[in-house]
Amino acid sequence: MSRALDLETLAIRAGIHRSDFNEHSEALYLTSSYVFTSARQAADRFCNREPGNIYSRFTNPSVTAFQERLAALEGGEACIATASGMSAILSTIMGLLKAGDHVVASRSIFGATVQLLTNILGRFGIETTFVPLSDIDAWRGAVRSTTRMFFLETPANPTMELVDIAALAEVAHAVSALLVVDNCFCTPILQRPLQLGADLVVHSATKYLDGQGRVLGGAVVGSNALVVEGGVFQFLRTAGPTMSAFNAWVCLKGMETLGIRMEAQSRSALALATWLETHPAVERVYYPGLPSHPQYALACRQQSLGGAIVTFDVRGGQEAAWRLIDATRLISITGNLGDTKSTITHPATTTHGRISEEARQAAGIKPGMVRLSVGLESVRDLQDDLKQGLG
Numbered sequence: 001m002s003r004a005l006d007l008e009t010l011a012i013r014a015g016i017h018r019s020d021f022n023e024h025s026e027a028l029y030l031t032s033s034y035v036f037t038s039a040r041q042a043a044d045r046f047c048n049r050e051p052g053n054i055y056s057r058f059t060n061p062s063v064t065a066f067q068e069r070l071a072a073l074e075g076g077e078a079c080i081a082t083a084s085g086m087s088a089i090l091s092t093i094m095g096l097l098k099a100g101d102h103v104v105a106s107r108s109i110f111g112a113t114v115q116l117l118t119n120i121l122g123r124f125g126i127e128t129t130f131v132p133l134s135d136i137d138a139w140r141g142a143v144r145s146t147t148r149m150f151f152l153e154t155p156a157n158p159t160m161e162l163v164d165i166a167a168l169a170e171v172a173h174a175v176s177a178l179l180v181v182d183n184c185f186c187t188p189i190l191q192r193p194l195q196l197g198a199d200l201v202v203h204s205a206t207k208y209l210d211g212q213g214r215v216l217g218g219a220v221v222g223s224n225a226l227v228v229e230g231g232v233f234q235f236l237r238t239a240g241p242t243m244s245a246f247n248a249w250v251c252l253k254g255m256e257t258l259g260i261r262m263e264a265q266s267r268s269a270l271a272l273a274t275w276l277e278t279h280p281a282v283e284r285v286y287y288p289g290l291p292s293h294p295q296y297a298l299a300c301r302q303q304s305l306g307g308a309i310v311t312f313d314v315r316g317g318q319e320a321a322w323r324l325i326d327a328t329r330l331i332s333i334t335g336n337l338g339d340t341k342s343t344i345t346h347p348a349t350t351t352h353g354r355i356s357e358e359a360r361q362a363a364g365i366k367p368g369m370v371r372l373s374v375g376l377e378s379v380r381d382l383q384d385d386l387k388q389g390l391g
């Protein structure tokens with residue numbers, strides 16, 4: 001076969017190395033260390049003269065299988081798995097930047113990422129400037145002589161605003177900065193940032209890669225030069241925010257259904273978004289798969305589907321939004337997303353509840369805004385569940 005395997009196939013077949021037992025399903029290697037055949041082999045492994053496992057803080061066969069599978073899906077040379085999405089972002093920055101370096105980041109990124117960049121990394125001399133996601137001139141204008149990294153999520157949470165990754169990669173590369181994309185919302189099934197010019201992709205595997213709300217995990221994907229030799233792996237093996245073998249195994253099994261889940265959940269999300277847009281109690285729907293989305297053309301170019309997150313404003317502000325959320329019987333009220341179980345969130349009082357009113361307005365978070373993470377239940381049942389509270 002001359003052509004490359006399709007993503008759905010890679011999600012099931014990439015990264016498999018069978019043991020001597022020739023097991024069909026991926027084995028779970030629960031071991032903290034590995035045995036050497038001789039003192040010489042131990043010395044050769046420790047001094048990097050011979051490849052192989054030494055200790056599971058560094059490498060583990062179950063984790064390696066997960067890394068190879070995700071690298072294949074993202075089209076990256078190398079992948080390093082981490083204990084969570086946040087430790088993937090931490091490892092990327094600690095591995096590649098130093099005191100005095102400057103980051104330009106989208107202002108519409110995960111709340112903990114904002115805290116990490118400002119309150120924690122700021123104390124170690126890494127400064128961050130936040131800019132409006134889709135305003136390419138603002139990114140260009142924020143660059144300093146010390147800028148080493150651009151960081152973003154597209155689509156943004158919860159406003160579903162997008163940015164043109166290829167256009168921003170050109171701006172970043174013109175000033176020798178790295179472009180890092182948090183690809184958690186789309187997964188490589190819908191969007192492959194490395195193919196569009198990004199240097200690194202980070203993931204919260206906790207979301208769609210597991211897909212069933214069981215474990216925490218994260219990953220960094222990119223070139224060997226950046227991920228392995230450039231310092232991300234060095235930071236991980238030394239500081240230790242490693243993914244556990246068990247979590248890697250759960251995510252590996254989760255990824256086998258990533259293709260059909262992303263397609264089915266996106267299809268349901270589009271159906272619900274289309275219906276919500278015509279509902280008299282709904283003021284506005286934010287979904288990249290709808291022709292009414294202001295960046296619909298970019299979404300069609302950059303993503304293969306709209307994704308499984310639908311955000312909408314209900315008429316009547318926070319009171320109406322809370323009434324809708326409290327009226328649901330099926331959909332789970334939780335901050336998490338990316339699960340086969342649909343979830344509903346009121347961003348203004350939860351994920352974005354601790355920032356100032358001013359910052360909330362700048363981020364486009366309205367009091368009547370509701371975020372729906374669409375799972376695998378039937379569209380009819382989800383619709384019925386929402387109807388009760390929409391009146």
Ligand SMILES: *Cc1c(COP(=O)(O)O)cnc(C)c1O
Nearest residue numbers: 084085086110182184204206217
């Ligand atoms: C959840 C999330 C994270 C953090 O991941 P954890 O696994 O919870 O540490 C980072 N970025 C995005 C976009 C997320 O949704």
